[in-house]
Amino acid sequence: MNGQSSHQQPKDGRHDDDTALTEFLASLMDYTPTIPDELVEHYLAKSGFQCPDTRLTRLVAVATQKFIADVATDALQQCKARPAVIKDKRDKQQKEKRLILTMEDLSKALREYGVNVKHQEYFADTPTAGLDPATRDE
Amino acid sequence: MALLGEDGRGYELARKLESQGIWRSWLGDALYSSFIPFLSSPAAWDSFMLPDDSKSRPQISLELRARALLFDKASVSLFAQPTALSNLNPNYLELHGDDVYFTLENGGQDVDQRHPGVAASSATSSKGRSNASGVGSRFSEPDVDAVSQRLRLEELPETWYNQFFEKYRATKSYTLMFGDRDSEKRTPEQMSTYLSLIENHKRRRLAFVDNISSLRSNPAMVDGSPADDAPLFPETMSIFNCVPDSAVLITRRLENNQKVPFNGVLDNLPQTMTKSPVMSPIMIERLGIRPEYLSMEQGQGWGKNGSQGSRKLLSQEQASRISQKVVVRLLHNVGFESSSDTSLEVIAQLLSSHINKLGRTLKLLADSYRKQCSATELLKMFLQTAGYSNLWTVVELMKDNSKSVAPQTQQQGLSIQGQNLPQQQPSVQQSQQMLRQMNPQMQQMNNPQYLAFQQQQQQWERMRRRQQHQQLQQQQQLQQQQQQSTPRPGMNMNMSIDKDRPLVQVKMEAPSDFPLDRNTFTSMNPRQPQLRQQQLAAISSFHAQANNNAFRPMTSLQIPQIHSPTMSMARAPPVKVEGFQELMGGDSSAKHDSEENKLLSPRK
Numbered sequence: 001m002n003g004q005s006s007h008q009q010p011k012d013g014r015h016d017d018d019t020a021l022t023e024f025l026a027s028l029m030d031y032t033p034t035i036p037d038e039l040v041e042h043y044l045a046k047s048g049f050q051c052p053d054t055r056l057t058r059l060v061a062v063a064t065q066k067f068i069a070d071v072a073t074d075a076l077q078q079c080k081a082r083p084a085v086i087k088d089k090r091d092k093q094q095k096e097k098r099l100i101l102t103m104e105d106l107s108k109a110l111r112e113y114g115v116n117v118k119h120q121e122y123f124a125d126t127p128t129a130g131l132d133p134a135t136r137d138e
Numbered sequence: 139m140a141l142l143g144e145d146g147r148g149y150e151l152a153r154k155l156e157s158q159g160i161w162r163s164w165l166g167d168a169l170y171s172s173f174i175p176f177l178s179s180p181a182a183w184d185s186f187m188l189p190d191d192s193k194s195r196p197q198i199s200l201e202l203r204a205r206a207l208l209f210d211k212a213s214v215s216l217f218a219q220p221t222a223l224s225n226l227n228p229n230y231l232e233l234h235g236d237d238v239y240f241t242l243e244n245g246g247q248d249v250d251q252r253h254p255g256v257a258a259s260s261a262t263s264s265k266g267r268s269n270a271s272g273v274g275s276r277f278s279e280p281d282v283d284a285v286s287q288r289l290r291l292e293e294l295p296e297t298w299y300n301q302f303f304e305k306y307r308a309t310k311s312y313t314l315m316f317g318d319r320d321s322e323k324r325t326p327e328q329m330s331t332y333l334s335l336i337e338n339h340k341r342r343r344l345a346f347v348d349n350i351s352s353l354r355s356n357p358a359m360v361d362g363s364p365a366d367d368a369p370l371f372p373e374t375m376s377i378f379n380c381v382p383d384s385a386v387l388i389t390r391r392l393e394n395n396q397k398v399p400f401n402g403v404l405d406n407l408p409q410t411m412t413k414s415p416v417m418s419p420i421m422i423e424r425l426g427i428r429p430e431y432l433s434m435e436q437g438q439g440w441g442k443n444g445s446q447g448s449r450k451l452l453s454q455e456q457a458s459r460i461s462q463k464v465v466v467r468l469l470h471n472v473g474f475e476s477s478s479d480t481s482l483e484v485i486a487q488l489l490s491s492h493i494n495k496l497g498r499t500l501k502l503l504a505d506s507y508r509k510q511c512s513a514t515e516l517l518k519m520f521l522q523t524a525g526y527s528n529l530w531t532v533v534e535l536m537k538d539n540s541k542s543v544a545p546q547t548q549q550q551g552l553s554i555q556g557q558n559l560p561q562q563q564p565s566v567q568q569s570q571q572m573l574r575q576m577n578p579q580m581q582q583m584n585n586p587q588y589l590a591f592q593q594q595q596q597q598w599e600r601m602r603r604r605q606q607h608q609q610l611q612q613q614q615q616l617q618q619q620q621q622q623s624t625p626r627p628g629m630n631m632n633m634s635i636d637k638d639r640p641l642v643q644v645k646m647e648a649p650s651d652f653p654l655d656r657n658t659f660t661s662m663n664p665r666q667p668q669l670r671q672q673q674l675a676a677i678s679s680f681h682a683q684a685n686n687n688a689f690r691p692m693t694s695l696q697i698p699q700i701h702s703p704t705m706s707m708a709r710a711p712p713v714k715v716e717g718f719q720e721l722m723g724g725d726s727s728a729k730h731d732s733e734e735n736k737l738l739s740p741r742k
Contacts, residue, residue, distance in 0.1 A: 018514055021521075024529050031536045034467050035489070039460050042452040043490050047497035049504070059517075060496045063524055065468065066535050067492050068485060072472040075481075079474075101469060101477035106484060117484055 025055045033061035040064070074109035075101055141212040141223060148208045149183045150223050155211070158231055164207050166295045169200055203297070214345040225346045234343070235302040236369040306369065328379040332372065336381075339370045461486040471539065499523050 037054060040061045044050070051057070079099055107117045124130055142148040155161055156177055162170045176186035186201060193201070211231055295301075372380050452460070465485045469477055503516050503523070511519070521527050 017518065020529065021514060021517060024533065027533070027536065031539075033536075034471070034539065035464050035493075036460065038450045038452055039457055039464065040493055042457045043493035044497035044500075047494045047501060049497040049501040051500075056500070056517075060493060060500075062532055062536060063496060063526055064489060064492050065539075066526070066532055068465065068468050068489055069472055069535065071485065071488065072469050072474065076473050099473060099475045101474045101481045103478060103480050103484070106481045110484075110488075115488070 025059070028055050028058040028062065031058070031062070033058055034065055035061040037061070071106075071109055071113065072101070074112060075105040078105035078108045141215045141226075142208070145184075147180075147184055147187050148212060149180045151208060151212055152177055152183065152204075154223060154226065155207070155231055158228060160207070160231060160233060161204075163233055164298050165200075165203065166298075168295065169203070173200060173204065218345060227344050227347045229342055230345045233298055233302075234369065235299065235306060236371055238299055239373075240299075240303055324378040328376065329381050332376045332379045333381055335370065335376075336372065336383075457490070458486060461489050465489060496520075496524055 037057050040057050044057070044060065076099065079101065082105075103117065103119060107119070110117055122130070141151055143150050152161075156174075161173060161177075165173055176182045187205070214230070462482055465482060466477075469485070500520055503519050507516060507519070518527075521529070526532050
């Protein structure tokens with residue numbers, strides 16, 4: 001694994017890290033992330049970062065892809081964990097449901113990441129809606 | 139200022155002004171008579187110019203007025219190349235009324251006759267002289283009024299400019315200026331006339347002229363007679379046909395200078411020597427082939443903002459649309475069949491915000507630590523900040539997804555998988571056989587992928603051996619604890635790149651659903667490092683399943699193949715895991731206790 005980069009001396013652990021990183025960068029060029037380079041560059045430029053090296057762009061793309069995949073996976077778990085209607089007639093499949101990403105699952109998943117997209121549970125049509133009846137009467 | 143001489147008193151310049159009779163016009167006859175003795179000798183001039191407390195106010199006023207003209211004429215050496223006094227254009231030294239901007243002040247139309255000094259005072263103040271008399275009502279400060287009164291008391295006449303303006307206002311040409319506005323239009327002929335007029339005017343007023351150029355020039359210019367040198371007020375004479383001095387704006391010239399190629403600190407990441415037969419290091423050196431990851435010339439590509447080559451610029455809407463498509467693809471990869479509109483938008487915005495955040499981090503790191511750290515160190519810092527210091531997880535993701543790009547090899551991998559999975563023999567040797575079987579399959583993949591792959595397979599071998607020991611030890615325990623229902627685990631080994639410490643993860647879903655199932659708990663692991671022991675103890679008895687699951691990322695059972703028959707066959711009955719609640723640590727753990735939780739992959 002350390003044989004490829006000739007300018008590194010893989011004796012230190014730190015150098016191991018460096019070579020690992022270097023090779024990872026090399027492998028990035030062989031892999032096309034799902035997020036296209038132009039899109040990543042657009043958003044990177046928006047935040048003020050420019051770099052002609054495509055490897056960095058792809059690194060950011062892969063990192064973002066991982067992040068979104070994590071979020072989506074968590075949401076999928078939430079979706080699957082929710083008990084669904086059991087159809088008694090079909091004995092083979094106890095649970096049949098389509099995996100649809102809903103805001104409910106997504107908001108639960110995103111909460112772990114510190115993003116609050118929770119919908120309001122209800123909307124009040126008067127200022128006193130939902131208040132304690134005792135206080136409402138006052 | 140070179141024109142003032144070495145001592146800065148400007149005696150020579152004053153003499154020159156005197157030779158043209160300028161002092162008389164400037165000071166007026168009365169003051170001139172008291173002024174002229176000072177010009178007789180340098181010593182007298184020095185005593186005149188030297189600030190002295192013993193001087194009376196009229197003397198100081200006179201001195202100030204003389205200084206004003208002197209410095210005004212000498213100030214050209216601040217902007218031009220300082221040459222000798224002899225090169226001064228005599229016309230330049232003359233007094234010109236159009237040196238000062240006054241015409242459009244006070245409206246132009248209603249010339250205020252009640253305050254003749256108003257415009258003039260503002261004009262003189264525009265020259266920065268504070269000794270102007272007749273300041274009048276323009277400035278309401280009482281001290282200025284007091285000064286003006288004092289000046290009037292001492293009978294210092296108005297400055298030459300004031301007198302000039304008054305005379306000029308009275309002339310017909312001034313009143314005519316504001317008469318015919320309606321008939322004036324902007325025409326090319328008048329504009330070119332204006333340009334030639336301005337050109338001549340400037341040439342006449344040049345400060346420094348050589349002898350040669352003065353000979354060649356217009357005789358009218360050499361004359362410098364007042365008749366040819368009528369005051370030029372373009373703001374009133376050519377209201378509609380004024381043309382700027384230069385067609386090229388100054389800002390554009392500055393922009394052009396900025397096309398300097400610069401290298402950011404992250405531009406020179408370590409370049410790898412690939413063993414690819416196409417792009418060998420020797421070829422790069424000899425033929426100058428740029429590595430593929432350096433997209434284009436740095437100066438050109440970024441200077442012209444991507445107008446060259448294949449770089450596309452995206453608008454805001456295009457970017458949001460593309461990000462939504464990307465999100466759809468990612469969701470599909472993860473396992474979702476469909477999604478609501480709102481969720482899609484939310485995730486698309488999350489994607490863009492995340493990229494923004496990573497970009498900000500990179501920029502901040504690069505700007506802050508440009509001098510202290512190398513590019514590699516910066517990259518490591520960035521990965522640490524972003525939470526990807528464990529590159530293995532990202533590498534896995536890449537390998538998983540790259541398999542989906544190569545469906546042909548995937549099919550073969552799947553078929554092998556399908557054959558082995560239904561057997562469910564808890565033999566580790568079989569898993570190794572699988573590994574070996576897959577090796578020939580892997581060889582059919584792209585070489586670069588295979589290279590990286592091979593490294594990982596070696597790592598896998600090491601991991602597998604370690605895993606075998608653990609499994610054999612715990613197999614007996616789990617066979618006792620084995621229960622009938624519900625799904626779960628597999629075992630995953632997660633390896634960090636720098637150390638070979640295996641982090642065991644427990645899979646919570648049916649394995650076939652999650653190609654990224656390894657990554658499922660990657661994020662959890664750092665959060666709950668203390669649960670590692672529990673995880674180790676919670677290894678299922680379905681070792682085959684575990685092994686198969688562990689191999690799945692290698693063989694990439696990807697969602698595009700989710701409908702294949704092998705996938706449905708591959709599903710193994712789930713197994714409950716000890717300590718599941720602690721592992722999940724939350725709401726979802728409660729849901730898995732019921733018997734409904736035999737999660738199966740969706741039927742297509």
